[in-house]
Amino acid sequence: MNFHGLFFGMRELSNLPFVLSLPGFRSCSACRLRGTCSAPVPGAGMALSPLLLVGEAPGATEDEQGLPFIGAAGRLLTELLEAAGCPRSLVYISNVVKCRPPGNRRPFEDEVAACSGWLLKELEVVGPRVIVALGATAYEFFGGEGVTVNRGSIKMWGEYAVIPTFHPSYLLRGYNRKFREFVVADLRHAASLAFSRGEI
Numbered sequence: 493m494n495f496h497g498l499f500f501g502m503r504e505l506s507n508l509p510f511v512l513s514l515p516g517f518r519s520c521s522a523c524r525l526r527g528t529c530s531a532p533v534p535g536a537g538m539a540l541s542p543l544l545l546v547g548e549a550p551g552a553t554e555d556e557q558g559l560p561f562i563g564a565a566g567r568l569l570t571e572l573l574e575a576a577g578c579p580r581s582l583v584y585i586s587n588v589v590k591c592r593p594p595g596n597r598r599p600f601e602d603e604v605a606a607c608s609g610w611l612l613k614e615l616e617v618v619g620p621r622v623i624v625a626l627g628a629t630a631y632e633f634f635g636g637e638g639v640t641v642n643r644g645s646i647k648m649w650g651e652y653a654v655i656p657t658f659h660p661s662y663l664l665r666g667y668n669r670k671f672r673e674f675v676v677a678d679l680r681h682a683a684s685l686a687f688s689r690g691e692i
Contacts, residue, residue: 514613517590523606525591525599530555535586535614543578543686544620545569545585546611547659548629549599555592560585565660569626572660572672576679578687584618586611588633598629608633615652622686623652624679627659644678646685646692653692655682 520532533550536559553563561569570580589599589607599607611633615623625631631639634649639656647654657678662668685692 517610520590520610523589523591523603525589525593525603525607528594529591531558532590532610533558533560533587533592534590534610535584535618536560537580537584538582539584539618541582541584541618541686542621543583543624543683544615544618544622545583545624545626546630546633547585547587547626549587549589549596550592551596551661552592560587561660564664568660568663572675572679575676576683578679578683584614584620586614588630604629604633620652620686621692622682623649623654624682625654625656627662630659631656643674644681653685655685 517532517534520526526532529550533554547561547565550560551563551565554560554566560566569585573580573583588611589603590610591607593599593603623634625634625636625639628637628639631637631642631654634647634652634654636642636647636654636656639658643657644655647656655678657675658668658671660675663672663675
């Protein structure tokens with residue numbers, strides 16, 4: 493299914509690359525991560541997209557260039573979206589925390605809590621119908637647990653339908669490549685719900 497034509501009939505498109513170019517974002521020092529990263533990395537993509545993808549945190553490449561999901565995992569995510577029939581240009585992509593944790597470690601709970609306001613602002617501005625939680629950290633942010641057993645299923649979080657799936661970085665490990673088709677199926681499912689006119 494091609495979601496490009498459906499989208500143009502639904503909503504006014506916006507070319508805004510970031511919705512987090514807000515006062516205080518670049519200078520945010522709410523947690524310890526700001527002291528070890530180059531700069532906070534805002535979300536990017538279609539500002540009014542009905543489909544929003546959320547990962548864990550920026551990696552080294554994202555930290556250097558200030559854009560989300562542009563390293564190896566980001567390139568794979570672009571491929572997965574294309575395989576699902578939903579070009580990256582039609583979605584909005586962000587992370588739970590906006591600053592890279594040292595050594596790409598998982599962010600601590602207090603860091604997630606300190607950064608949560610920025611993601612909530614993105615949800616408010618973008619207004620997606622569906623959120624894809626990429627990996628455990630993102631799914632737990634929305635109150636879920638167990639990506640492996642719940643991937644592809646719908647969890648309502650307020651007004652948002654949240655669908656968990658594996659993080660692209662998980663697929664980069666050789667023995668996990670077999671899960672690629674699972675992620676494509678989950679993204680296709682999320683896109684079909686997001687771009688539909690009916691109730692979820």
